[in-house]
Amino acid sequence: MRSWLAAFTTRGTSFLAAGAAAALAGLFLNERDLVSVGVLLLVLPLFSALAAGRARYRLSCVRSISPPRVAAGQTAMVRVHLENVSRLPTGLLLAEDAVPYALGTRPRYVLNGIERGGSRELTYPLRSDLRGKFVVGPLEIRIADAFGLVELGRSFSSSTTFVVTPKVVRLPRAVVAGSWMGSGDGRARSAAAAGEDDVVPRPYRDGDELRRVHWRSTARYGELMVRREEQQWRNRVLLLLDTRRGAHAGSGSASSFEFAVSAAASIGVHLANEGLDGQLITDTGALSATGIFEDVLLNSLAVIKPSRGREITPGLAAIRGTSGLIVAVTGRLSPGAARQLAASRRDAGPAIALLLAVSTWSGGVQDQRAGAADGGPATAETDQAAAILRASGWRVACVDASMQLAAAWQQLAMFPAMPPVVPAGTLPGAAG
Secondary structure, three states: OHHHHOOEOHHHHHHHHHHHHHHHHHHHHOOHHHHHHHHHHHHHHHHHHHHHHHOOOOEEEEEEEEOOEEEOOOEEEEEEEEEEOOOOOOOEEEEEEOOOHHHOOOOEEEEOOOOOOOEEEEEEEEEOOOOEEEEEOOEEEEEEOOOOOEEEEEEOOOOEEEEEEOOOOOOOOOOOOHHHOOOOHHHHHHHHHHOHHHOOEEEOOOOOOHHHEOHHHHHHHOOOEEEOOOOHHHHEEEEEEOOEHHHOOOOHHHOHHHHHHHHHHHHHHHHHHOOOEEEEEEOOEEOOOOOOHHHHHHHHHHHOOOEOOOOOHHHHHHHHOOOOEEEEEEOOOOHHHHHHHHHOOOOOOOEEEEEEOOHHHHOOHHHHHHHHHOOOOOOHHHHHHHHHHHHOOOEEEEEOOOOOHHHHHHHHHHOOOOOOOOOOOOOOOOOO
């Protein structure tokens, strides 16, 4: 009974109640005119419900979001193309698109009708200050009669995914030199130092690029030989993000965890634009996903959450198994964990660390200003961890809650780079 009455609007329910009351009063008072009025008030909403229910409208809905992925705080536009593919024109339509609460209120539209073969374009903005992966849709259509007595709901099944990534900050390019990334004069000198005779070739495989063919070895062995990717380690970044819940402080978008996520996203995008491939690693281990590094990184960081782990050992194990430029963004780091992180540096390769002074995120504004006035975080634990990493050849920047990420990244240029020391006659990262 309740579902049957749900199709009627407030006006339709009022008509039914008034009609029933008038009809009963007319019968009790023996007033035929009053009974006729009551029957008319009863029949009108019932007839409207029957007509609306028998309407065979066929509508198609296509939704697009441009762009489908934005950073937190940016705006995307949603376009809903609604088309009438039936042979009959529609009546009054009420359209409402399902939007998660974090993205704002649900957009509602009133359409007087769509002619046969006609279409309507509905647009509205989407914006979120919180990162995440959201599902927009489905579109709900309510068919109303001309008198506004009945509304029948219908829903499409299609929905669209909308991704909100962490804020990406533009970083200066001067921090990581060309020799760190396998390009420029540093790479040329490295190749020249190794010498043409030191190249370790391997047999040609399907899919290898012809530009990697080593013709001198091909003539020597009598089969097509290609150079190994001996310098691939220079074009790869291992991005370690500390997601331990106990290693961060603060709440919401102002927490140290959100700052670390934004920092990891900004650094990853910056290095990807410089031509580096990479992999995201957390304290729980490496995140395995296929695709372009920048896309995988942003999609992963859009939904990443604090972990319950207390140690970063699983993440360090993933770093030790591979080679590349190491970039670590950590929360509260004990001296023991700092020594473990320092030991994960392989083959004296380049390594960068952003250490967050987590206590400044849990304190007030005065504590943050005090830390900035002292020239850096006011925590002895962070300073001790930074000293351990620097002694092992890491570039380290200590970051407090009052410091901008771009300034923290620029701070890395204050410390001398520790390029890998490669013994003569060896090739870093080359297979034996």
